[in-house]
Amino acid sequence: MNELKTVLSVEAxxxxxxxxxxxxxxxxxxxxxxxxxxxxxxxxxxxxxxxSALTDRLERExxxxxxxxxxxxxxxxxxxxxxxxVDFTNPELTAATExxxxxxxxxxxLGHMMRGYTHRVGVSGMHGKSTCTSMIAxxxxxAGKDPTVLSGAETREMGGxxxxxxxxxxxxxxxxxxxxxxxxxPTMPVVLDIDLDHTDYFTGGLEQIKRSxxxxxxLPFSYDCAFPCGVxxxxxxxxxxxxxxxxxxxxxxxxxxxxxxxxxxxxEHRGRYAFDVYKRGEFFVHVALPVPGYxxxxxxxxxxxxxxxxxxxxxxxxSGFASFEGLYRRFDYKGEVGGAPxxxxxxxxxxxxxxxxxxxxxxxxxxxxxxxxxHTYSRTASLFDEFVASFEEADLVYIxxxxxxxxVNTYGVTAETLAAxxxxxxxxxxxxxAVSLIRRAAEPGDTVxxxxxxxxxxxxxxxxxEK
Numbered sequence: 001m002n003e004l005k006t007v008l009s010v011e012a013x014x015x016x017x018x019x020x021x022x023x024x025x026x027x028x029x030x031x032x033x034x035x036x037x038x039x040x041x042x043x044x045x046x047x048x049x050x051x052s053a054l055t056d057r058l059e060r061e062x063x064x065x066x067x068x069x070x071x072x073x074x075x076x077x078x079x080x081x082x083x084x085x086v087d088f089t090n091p092e093l094t095a096a097t098e099x100x101x102x103x104x105x106x107x108x109x110l111g112h113m114m115r116g117y118t119h120r121v122g123v124s125g126m127h128g129k130s131t132c133t134s135m136i137a138x139x140x141x142x143a144g145k146d147p148t149v150l151s152g153a154e155t156r157e158m159g160g161x162x163x164x165x166x167x168x169x170x171x172x173x174x175x176x177x178x179x180x181x182x183x184x185x186p187t188m189p190v191v192l193d194i195d196l197d198h199t200d201y202f203t204g205g206l207e208q209i210k211r212s213x214x215x216x217x218x219l220p221f222s223y224d225c226a227f228p229c230g231v232x233x234x235x236x237x238x239x240x241x242x243x244x245x246x247x248x249x250x251x252x253x254x255x256x257x258x259x260x261x262x263x264x265x266x267x268e269h270r271g272r273y274a275f276d277v278y279k280r281g282e283f284f285v286h287v288a289l290p291v292p293g294y295x296x297x298x299x300x301x302x303x304x305x306x307x308x309x310x311x312x313x314x315x316x317x318x319s320g321f322a323s324f325e326g327l328y329r330r331f332d333y334k335g336e337v338g339g340a341p342x343x344x345x346x347x348x349x350x351x352x353x354x355x356x357x358x359x360x361x362x363x364x365x366x367x368x369x370x371x372x373x374x375h376t377y378s379r380t381a382s383l384f385d386e387f388v389a390s391f392e393e394a395d396l397v398y399i400x401x402x403x404x405x406x407x408v409n410t411y412g413v414t415a416e417t418l419a420a421x422x423x424x425x426x427x428x429x430x431x432x433x434a435v436s437l438i439r440r441a442a443e444p445g446d447t448v449x450x451x452x453x454x455x456x457x458x459x460x461x462x463x464x465x466e467k
Contacts, residue, residue, distance in 0.1 A: 010104055010108050010109060010111075010112040011112060013078075013079050013102040013104060014042075014079070014112070016078065017042065017078035017079040017102075018042065018043055018078055019042070019043045019044075019045075019076055019077050019078050019079075020034075020037055020042050020043070020044050020045075020077065020078065020079050020080075020081060021044075021045055021046055021047075021073065021074050021077035021079070021080050021081070021092070022034045022044065022045070022046030022047075022080075022081045022082075023046065023047055023069070023080060023081070023082040023083065023086050023090060023092050023093060024046075024047070024048055024082060024083040024085055024086045025045075025046025025047060025048050025055070025058065025063075025065055026046075026048030026050055026052050026054050026055045026058075026065070027048075027054075027083055027085065028054065028151075028152050028153065028154070028161050029083070029106065029110070029150070029152060029161075029173070029175070030046070030081070030083050030106060031054045031055075031057070031058055031161070032150055032151075032160065032161045032162035033081065033106065033109060033110065033113075033150075034046060034058060034063055034081075035058070035061060035063070035160070035162065036113070036150075036162060036164065038061065038062070038063060039164060044063050045063060045064045045065070045066075045073075045077075046058070046063065046064075046065055046066070047065065047066040047067070047068065047069050047070075047073050047092060048065060048067065049067060049068070049069065050067075050455065051067060052455065055067075057160070069090055069091050069092055070091055070092070071091045071092060071094065071095035072095075073092055074092050074095055074096055074099075074101065077096075077101060078101070078102075079101065079102045079103070079104055080092065080093065080096045080101055080102070080103045080104065081103075081104045081105075081106060081109055082103060082104075082105065082106065083106045084105070084106065084107070084177060084178040084180060085177075085405065085406045086406070087406065105183065106180070107175075107180035107181070107182075107183035107184065108183050110150065110172070110183070110184065111183045111184045111185055114170045114172065114184065114185055114186075115185050116167060117148065117167050117168070117169065117170035118167065118168050118169070118187075118226050119168060119169050119170070119187055119188065119226060119227065119310055120170045120172070120184075120185060120186050120187045120188065120225070121136060121169070121170070121171045121172070121186065121187070121188045121190065121306050121310075122172055122173075122174035122181065122184055122186035122188070122189050122190065122216075123136070123171075123172070123173055123174055123190045123192070123302065124174040124175075124176060124181055124189060124190060124191050124192070124213065124216055125190075125191055125192030125193045125194070125233075126176065126192075126193055126194060126195040126196075126197050126209075126349070126351075127192065127193050127195065127295070127349065127351055127352050127355075128192045128193065128295065128296075128298065128299045128302075129152055129173045129174070129175070129192065130151055130152040130153035130173055130327060130330065130346075131153075131291075131296065131299045131326075131327060131330055132190065132192060132299040132300075132302045132303050133149070133151045133152065133171060133172065133173045134151055134153060134155050134324075134326075134327050135299055135300060135302075135303035135321070135324060136171050136302075136303045136306050136307065137149040137151065137155075137157075137158070137163065137171050138155070138157060138320060138323070138324050138325075139303060139307045139312060139316070139317060139320035139321070139324075140169055140171065140307070140312070141157065141163075142316070142319065142320040142323060143307075143312050143313075143316040143320065145166075145168070145169055145312075146165040146166040146168070146169075147163065147165045147166070147168075147169040147170070147171050148163060148164055148165040148166065148167075148169065148170045148171070149162055149163040149165070149170075149171045149172070150162045150170075150171075150172040150173065151171075151172070151173050152173040152175065153327040153328060153329060153330060153346070154327065154328040154329075155325070155326075155327050155328065156325055156328075157325065169310070172184070174186065174189065174190075174216065176198070176209070176212060176213070176216070177198050177201060178198075178201050179201075179212050179215075181212075181216045182212070182215055182216060182219070184216075184219070185219070185223065185225070186216075186219055186220055187220050187225040187226055187227060187228055187229070188220070188227070188228075188229050188230070188231060188306060188309070188310075189216055189217050189219060189220060189230050189231070190230075190231040190232075190302050190305075190306060191213055191216070191217055191230070191231070191232050191233060191236075191239050191242070192233050192236075192298060192299065192302055193233060193236050193239070193298070194206075194209060194210060194213050194236055194238040194239060195209075195349070195351055196209065196382075196383070197209075197349055197379065197383075198379075199378050199379065199382040199383075200376070200378040200379075200407065206238075210238050210241075213238075213239070213242065214242050214245065217230050217232070217242050217245075217246060217249075218245065218246065221246070221247050227309075228247070228248065229248050229249060229250060229309060230242075230243075230246045230248070230249035230250070231249065231250050231251075231252070231302060231305050231306055231309070232246075232249050232250070232251050232252070233251075233252055233253055233298055233301070233302065234251040234252070234253045234256045234258060234259050235253035235254055235255050235256050235259070235298070240256065250305050250309060252298075252301040252302065252304075252305050253298075253301070254266070254297065254298070254301075260279065260280050260305075261277055261278070261279050261284070261301060261304065261305050261308075262277070262278050263275040263276070263277055263287075263297050263300075263301055264276050264277075264278055266297065268294075268362065270292075270362060270363050271292035271293065271359045271360070271361075271362035271363040272288075272289055272290065272291070272292050273288075273289050273292075273293075273294060273296070273297055274286070274287065274288040274289065275287055275297060277301070277304060279308070284308075284314055285304070285314035285315075285317055285318050286318060287300060287304070287317070287318060287321050288321065288322060289321060289324070290321075290322065290323075290324055290325070290326070291324065291326045291330075291331065292331055292359045292360075292362070292363060293331065293355060293356065293358075293359035294355070294358065294359065295355040295359075300321060304317055304321075307320075329344050329345065329346045329457060330345060330346055331343050331345050331356065331359070331360075332344050332345065334450075334460040334463070334464060335460075335463070335464050337438055337439060337442045337448065337463060338439070338441075338442035338443055338444070338446075339442070339443060339444030339445070339446075340366070340369070340442035340443060340444065340445070340446035340447060340448050341447055341448070342438070342442075342448040342449075342450065342460060342463065343360070343447070343448070343449055343450070344449075344450045344451075344456075344457050344459075344460050345449060345450070345451050346451075346452070346453050347451050347452070347453075348374070348375040348379070348451070348452055348453035348454075349379070349383070350383055350386035350387050350389070350390040351386075351390075353372070353387070353390040353391065353451065354390045354392075354393075356449065356451065357370070357390070357391065357392075357393040357394055357449070358393055360393070360447050360449055361393045363447060364445070364446065364447040365445040366443060366444070366445030366446040366447070367395040367396060367443070367445075367446045367447075368393060368394045368395050368396075368446070368447050368449070369394070369395065369396045369398075369438070369441060369442065369446055369447065369448045369449070370391065370394045370396065370397050370398065370448075370449045370451060371398045371400065371428065371434050371437075371438070371448070371449065371450050371451065371456070371459060372391075372397065372398070372399055372400065372451045372452055372456075373399075373400040373401070373402070373403050373451070373452030373454050373455075373456035374387070374399070374400075374402045374403065374415060374418060374452070375402075375403050375405065375452055375453040375454055376402070376403070376404065376405050376406075376407050377402055377404065377407050377408075377409045377410070377411045377413055378407060378411060380402055380411070380413050380418060381411035381412070381413040384413065384418065384421070387418060387422075388418070388421045388422050391422055391425070394449075396424070396426075396441065397419075397422050397424060397425045397426070398419075398425075398426050398427075398428045398434065398437060399415045399416075399418050399419035399422070399425055399426070399427050399428065400415060400428050400429075400430075400431070400434060400452070400456060401415045401429065402414065402415050403452065403453070403454025403455065403456070405454065415427055431456070431458055431459050431462060432462070434450075434459045435459055435462045435463055438459075438463060439463075
């Protein structure tokens with residue numbers, strides 16, 4: 001990464017730049033940053049190999065997207081923004097270096113943008129970041145606080161993954177991949193969970209990951225900022241170990257008795273949960289979640305702690321949760337086929353798959369039918385056994401080809417080998433075949449899940465003839 005970083009500050013580069021080119025503009029965070037830059041008056045364009053709803057939206061907003069990486073694409077650009085998912089051999093980055101065009105790492109740009117805000121809430125964790133970020137955003141919007149938001153998933157409320165608001169609150173998703181979150185300036189870092197993932201970068205395994213989250217948690221205490229405070233889920237023992245090293249933090253959980261905020265009296269109906277929150281041993285508020293899944297109790301607790309610390313009342317918090325509609329591609333209902341509801345979900349890690357399937361099972365009277373597109377060869381190979389075990393709640397499991405993303409398959413793993421290892425697993429060679437199977441197999445009372453972080457949502461679009 002350092003070989004591409006400009007010697008100039010981001011502020012100095014943007015002060016002179018008029019035309020900004022985004023390499024990998026189709027990513028959820030990159031597309032949001034591109035839109036923000038356009039609204040700040042820059043001329044913006046970019047490149048991305050994949051066609052998607054995000055690139056379509058960018059072009060509708062007047063941002064040209066080239067679907068091929070070529071050196072000539074950056075002609076006329078004053079600055080280049082790139083994402084960590086782009087390899088250093090990318091022809092646009094190579095050309096920028098040769099022509100002495102300043103390059104800005106995506107995380108550097110986001111870090112620069114947030115420094116002008118008073119309270120900067122950065123939601124981190126291997127799982128749940130987008131949901132918790134969107135919950136916080138919704139609670140603040142519903143309470144009339146006018147937050148600025150940059151999330152990792154789109155919501156109907158924001159009409160996308162970002163929102164430009166006032167300067168008091170900047171709520172953002174803090175991604176750990178390639179230690180991107182260490183470039184940020186949170187005043188309130190939230191840590192939901194620590195787990196093994198992104199093994200293509202975290203080659204040191206869980207110990208390296210734990211060090212990264214420790215460093216992120218300590219960021220607010222290394223510079224002057226308003227109300228520095230960590231927000232930590234202490235049901236996770238690796239996060240619990242971080243807490244003593246923080247000058248000031250608020251803790252939450254369900255099982256850990258030392259947690260300042262705890263969910264108790266938990267009840268469940270058809271996969272949706274309600275609970276009381278006790279703050280330092282005293283009743284604080286009752287929460288009923290419209291979105292399913294036990295794991296969302298933790299996401300809600302993280303959002304609740306942030307909201308309480310930054311001034312929302314218990315009444316505003318309770319009513320905000322009651323009206324939370326969820327996110328696109330997070331147990332997102334798409335329609336019915338053969339009397340069976342069809343949902344898409346972004347789950348792409350064994351822990352996420354297990355949580356999603358456990359929630360879906362509580363809502364299902366018939367079969368639980370899963371179509372899963374594994375995401376990256378490195379994750380599939382390094383967590384192979386965990387993936388095999390994660391489908392225990394499913395009745396039918398169909399595995400689509402691995403979504404390569406930024407990778408080349410040097411791991412020797414395939415969708416066929418994963419399907420063969422899962423009891424009853426079946427390999428499906430195409431989205432078209434998946435659509436056909438759903439139409440043939442779905443029956444009243446069943447639930448169909450389309451799972452993965454790649455382009456597998458196209459299966460739902462094909463099912464319901466969406467464009």
